[in-house]
Amino acid sequence: MNQSFQTHVAPIGAAAAKISTRGVDVFYGPKQALFGVDLDIPRNQVTALIGPSGCGKSTFLRAINRMNDTIAGARVEGEILLDGENVYDPVLDVVELRARVGMVFQKPNPFPKSIFENVAYGPRIHGMARSRAELAEIVVRSLRRAGLFEEVKDRLDAPGTSLSGGQQQRLCIARAIATRPEVLLMDEPASALDPIATAVIEELIDELRANYTIVIVTHSMQQAARVSQRTAFFHLGRLIEDGPTAEIFSTPRRRQTEDYITGRSAAQRPGP
Amino acid sequence: MNAPAPHRGGAAEARRRRRHRADRLLRLLGLGAISLALGLLGVLIATLVIGATPALTQTKLRVTFAISPELIDPADPGIGAYRLILRRGVAALLPEQPTTMAEWREIGGIVTGNTQFAIRDAVMADPSLIGRNLTLTVPVSDAYDQLGKGLTSRDTPPERRKLSDREIARFDALTARGAVSRPFNWELITRSNSRFPETAGLAGAIVGSFYMLLVCFVVSFPAGIAAAVWLEEFAPRNRLTDAVEVNINNLAAVPSIVFGLLGLSVLIGVFGLPRSTPLVGGLVLSLMTLPTIIIVTRAALRAVPRSIREAAHGVGASRHQVVLHHVLPLAMPGILTGTIIGLAHALGETAPLLLIGMNAFITDPPGGILEASTALPTQIFIWAGSAEHGFVSRTCAAILVLLGFLLAMNAVAIYLRQRLERKT
Structure with a gap:
């Protein structure tokens, strides 16, 4: 067993990386969910995290913007550097971190407020607009960038929850980019959506890449192949392999990766 | 494999019949329980309504009093032979004039005992009445009220009723003259407590209960929400917070009379707050309401996704x-509902109020939270223990008023919940 051994097919170097993690362990109480993850995430690219359920990919994602802090008993060890700055540094303010690292969740979760308020909330609490007009400008720009503005421009006062699932998810993306983050974390953003809404979201992710560093967790191999430039495969809390998406899907280095991508389970695998 | 089909045939049929019988039985049991509860409630309400009906009206006598100048001190209209004025006024309505002192006393006793003071107060308020006639419609005293409402039978042997034949004859003469009326009894809610049932009302108790709930709300609502928010959102999980949590739940189960003792010994005894006041009552009730509000608020906070x-x-x-x-705005409907139900509970609470002296005899509504007062449940308690016949129906009526307030508060809770939930 040498699962902890990790292979970096194409080292991108810490200098080019927007985010680099070194030896990240995550514990939920006594249970360890992540084991020594070293991963470099390049800027202005989409990095997909794939792996079977419970492999720790969501845990890793949530460690980046310290969302695990909100879970009682969760503990993170190791280093997660955002532009060379450790996000777990005690002097770093978690609120500022989350303004810089936006997040989109698996299930669309708009606030039970108006569409406008949903997008305006982040900029408002971070004091990003000096006037109502400036705030409205941010809201419109964010909705436009999320590809939702044309659909909702006549009903910005309608509750965010009145939109369809796909629209709600785009509203959540607009909300996340309204605070002008540098990184967008997406936790299976299309898993609750139908294929058409999924296609719209994927297209959007591709457009957003120009301005943001995106990390996306997905269960869909096709989605990972379609939207990401780099892919990291997690298994049982360890990072097994990462590299350019094309390589991971065509010539995986590791047996576990290949089995997962081709849909073979451990039981079907011939013995070592 | 030729095993018989497990879901067909006689055994399966029997099983199905048994299952259906059990389903029916369960449904019937539930229906029976509901019917029993509704039936008992119906009996309670019907008893109260029937009992309270006599208190809805009050027998009154319209009398013209001659305010003779020679019976009043010209320097001070507060001093005068008002009792004589009263007796003469009533006697003037009667066909036969009294001759003995006892007869004069009986005639004066037809109207309620406060009447002479009512006349005095009217004259003091307007001294120009001296030398003129003053016409008042005054409540008759309890025994005549009962007679007027037909609650005292004329067939009862004289030694077993309060009024003699002579007194009944006088009342009949007054009725024949058209001086007796029986209007709706607004005094029940516009007047305060009195020794005489015919002039006793609930105003003081209603105002007292209102001030008490105000104090209770102002203290327990913010404190309850703050405590719940801390426990639910900020508190670390350790032995101390576990102990706090257990004790809050215990506090909700403490018998209310214990809170009354606490109010008596600590609030009144140690801090020297004035007895019988809505302030003390409200503080004691807020001790009782606080755990309820904390518990519902925590549940509401936890329900936020x-x-x-x-x-x-x-x-x-x-x-x-x-x-x-x-989180709080989303939890608000639940918090408000729980708070109002907690307050409604506090409104009906009697035992702790008895201990802090809110069952005192007080004839004026309190002017603030620092004035002695009664409350609705203690007023009911006082009236229920009073001997006069008129208090029986008034007690029933007071219970209906209390139930009415409780119903209104619950309606407000339902309305608020639906409105707030629609908005979110």
Whole structure:
């Protein structure tokens, strides 16, 4: 067993990386969910995290913007550097971190407020607009960038929850980019959506890449192949392999990766 | 494999019949329980309504009093032979004039005992009445009220009723003259407590209960929400907070009379707050309401989906912003409903109020939270223990008033919940 051994097919170097993690362990109480993850995430690219359920990919994602802090008993060890700055540094303010690292969740979760308020909330609490007009400008720009503005421009006062699932998810993306983050974390953003809404979201992710560093967790191999430039495969809390998406899907280095991508389970695998 | 089909045939048929019988039985049991509860409630309400009906009207006598100048001190209209004025006024309505002192006393006793003071007060308020006639419609005293409402039978042997044949004859003469009327008894809610049932009302108790609930709300609502928010959103999980949690739940189960003792010994005894006041009553009730509010608030906070908290954290809201901007507003309908139900509970609470002296005899509504007062449940308690016949129906009526307030508060709770939930 040498699962902890990790292979970096194409080292991108810490200098080019927007985010680099070194030896990240995550514990939920006594249970360890992540084991020594070293991963470099390049800027202005989409990095997909794939792996079977419970492999720790969501845990890793949530460690980046310290969302695990909100879970009682969760503990993170190791280093997660955002532009060379450790996000777990005690002097770093978690609120500022989350303004810089936006997040989109698996299930669309708009606030039970108006569409406008949903997008305006982040900029408002971070004091990003000096006037109502400036705030409205941010809201419109964010909705436009999320590809939702044309659909909702006549009903910005309608509750965010009145939109369809796909629209709600785009509203959540607009909300996340309204605070002008540098990184967008997406936790299976299309898993609750139908294929058409999924296609719209994927297209959007591709457009957003120009301005943001995106990390996306997905269960869909096709989605990972379609939207990401780099892919990291997690298994049982360890990072097994990462590299350019094309390589991971065509010539995986590791047996576990290949089995997962081709849909073979451990039981079907011939013995070592 | 030729096993018989397991879901067909006689055994399966028998099983199905048994299952259906059990289903029917369960449904019947439930229906029976509901019918029993509704039936008992119906009996209770019907008894109260029937009992309270006599208190809805009050027998009154219209009398013209001659305010003779020679019976009043010209220097001070507060001093005068008002009792004589009263007796002469009533006697003037009668066919036969009294001759003995006893007869004069009986005639004066037809109207309620406060009447001479009512005349005096009217003259003091307007001294120009001296030398003129003053016409008042005054309540008759309890025995005549009972007679007027037909609650005292004329067939009862004289030694077993309060009024003699002569007195009944006088009342009949007054009725024949058209001086007796029986209007709706607004005094029941516009007047305060009195020794005489015919002039006793609930105004003081209603105002007292209102002030008490006000104090209770002002103290327990913010404190309850703050405590619940801390416990639910901020408190670390350790032995101390576990102990706090257990004790809050215990506090909700403490018998209310214990809180009354606490109010008596600590609030009145140690801090020297004035006895019988809505302030002390409200504080004691808020001790009782606080655990209820904490418990419902925590439940309401817990019911707010985790996704909303995550969404707020995700855009960089700090912990207090998450709570104040998102979680609390969403929990508000539940909190308000629980609070109102807690307050309704407090409104009906009697035992602790008895201990802090809110069952005192007080004839004026309190002017503030620092004035002695009664409350609705203690007023009911006082009236229920009074000997006069008129208090029986008034007690029933007071219970109906209390139930009415409780119903109204619950209706407000339902209305608020539906309105707030529709908005979110």
